[in-house]
Amino acid sequence: MSLIITYVGNKGCVMAGDKRSIGFLGNKEQRELLEEELYAGKIKTTEELHKRAAQLDINLKITDNVEKVRNLGDVLVGEVKLRTTLETRRKRIYGTSSGYHQIELTGSEIKKVQSGQSSIVVFGNRITKEIANKHLKKYWKSKTSLDEVGKIFKRIMEDVAQATPSVSQQYDIFIIHPRLDHKQAMELLRTTIISDVKELEKWREKLKQEMLEKTRDIQMASRILTQGEVGRVKKVEGDEVEVILSPGVEALNTKWDTLASAGETILMKMETPTPLSLGDLVVIEDENLCIKKDKTFLSCDIILCKSS
Template structure:
């Protein structure tokens, strides 16, 4: 899991997601230890991640080109974070449009809508550390504003998260829409 953050407003929606994917190889208990440290926020840089992985004998493959946010047709923004545990893949997906959003969870190809919401909300998907960082940024810097203000805050949040945890890439995708779409049937679209 990394970081997907969105603002759903009355005049539009904006969403950003980082592009990092990390694959681990090695002893399962060592991988679990490394993931716990990484997603718990104790590994801040790529160099520290590589050093810690080497210390405990885990091979890592980092890529920063995974698309986690896409602008789908008809004004629906889709973002997702994925967690792999053994052969099981769990995906949390966010659908956003002007004025409303839906969060769905996909486990082993079965989708279940877990939350629906309306404007004016920020929604954050990610690991505990990235969610904490994003929520802190929102609480400290958001006092209402325009969709453009929300967009600037999201970009700042993505930059801050990338500077304090190696689980987030420095590059990210940012999309927006000013269309209002009925999300009842949009939940079939996705990236997983």
Template sequence: MSLIIAYVGKKGCVMASDKRRIAYFGNNRQALEDELYDGSITTDEELIKRSNELDVPIKITDDADKLRIVGNAIRGEVSTKGSHETKRKRIYGTTNGYQIVELIGSETKSRQAGEKGIILFGNDYAKKQAENLIQKRWKASHSLRLMGDIFEEILSTIAQKTPSIGKDFDVLIQQPNFNPSEAQKHLNITIDADIKVLTKYRQQLAEEMIQKTREIELANKIISEGSVGKVESIDGKMIEVKLNNKTQAFNFNWKPLAGPNDNVIMFKDTDDIKIGDEVVIKDEVLCLKRNSSPLTCNIILCSL
């Protein structure tokens, strides 16, 4: 869990965030997270050591972009990947307005709006630390640029106390000329469009996963031994082979080219070939069964 600090008011919006992401693997994830998020673990080294003790492999990266400019607003997002869906919590902020949106997958579960304030996203320990530091350092009279500098310094201070926060940060500022009503109208349009992009992305991702699964299934059906068909015609180096009723052909992008009993093109290097010769794959080599003369083709042969 990262930490995002956002200010929204009449001057505009400024957000600051770390770039850390921690991926957990294993069944004792909750125990490790509890210790991490209550402040018991204070350094990266302690986190790695404790993950080994609990047999919960982790991967730590500091390249996550949690802030983004969307329209005339800034979007901050924290997310948690479950076994089936990703939970996202987003804040969209602009001058004189913000909205907090919670999503499961790309489905909106809650949406609330506000006009001004300082909003914190993160684990309870990091947020409590941030609240104390903000009370000491922040003033409403500060410029957005100075607020951004202060927020970054606060993130840096907290990162020294907990490995849940990384040591690299992003700060974004937006200050369009919106009154509160205009701000919410802009946010409504911006958020609706942004969620549609997320929905489209997830649909594309699902289609790619289905395609990848299909490719894996087909790869497991590649014929490495056995009969594939018989020679139907001979034209110089080129021959037509009729596939048997258990063989199908694909191109190298896994697009179907021919089904059982269809003809495909192959190439030969021998003159010792006859109509009706059986074509086989022997020791993963395409050849004629009668004399083991090798053949070539630009297709993938798979069983049904």
């Protein structure tokens, strides 16, 4: 969905990137047909995109707040992503004065590196690259300052956004001009990439852990007891009631750690102290925790679940 344009010269680096992301939800063949028409330039506006998506029964999720270009001090970074059901592939360019690296990653593993000292590099789909390269030839001058490059990039980003809905009207643009020779640039880029990819690896591990925890939360939540027998009264003292858990019932804390298993005792409280008998049945009825015989309401600060 992207357009990222990078200029690297001996006096600095200029990088611009649009902010659009489009999600396609629906039949795989229809999605691929819509993407092909979009990338071939057959769809010119966002309105046409929505109309064609409706014809193909595809739901779209369009956002214009994605950060595709970043400033890491003396290095600029641009990234495009390709997500599949199994992995995320990334293509990045790291640029500074007198040097750049293009890298391709699968997950957080570097698969390919391409380097250079000066260049203009365009990332994008077929139609965005075609339009951007055409306009670069049209606007470029043999001697161009970094500020002029920035103005050209702004103009190209706006021109491309007028021609295809695959990029947004919104974009980010950065200009840096550290004083570096090619050797210094290569060393700076090397250390920056190592650090940046390590951060990506940490982020991916954190995301993986959060997803595992969320999956566990969903699995555990399905075990919460909402109806049925909980246990029997063992002891009553004031408003406090000790209850022996019935077979198939256990008590957990909010981290899903087991506090008491079937046959063990937990403490509950009566909202209104009422005479109870030992062995009275404690149940959950209509999501209310109570004594079955007289509906005396009880409360506890633990989670009652079916045993796994």
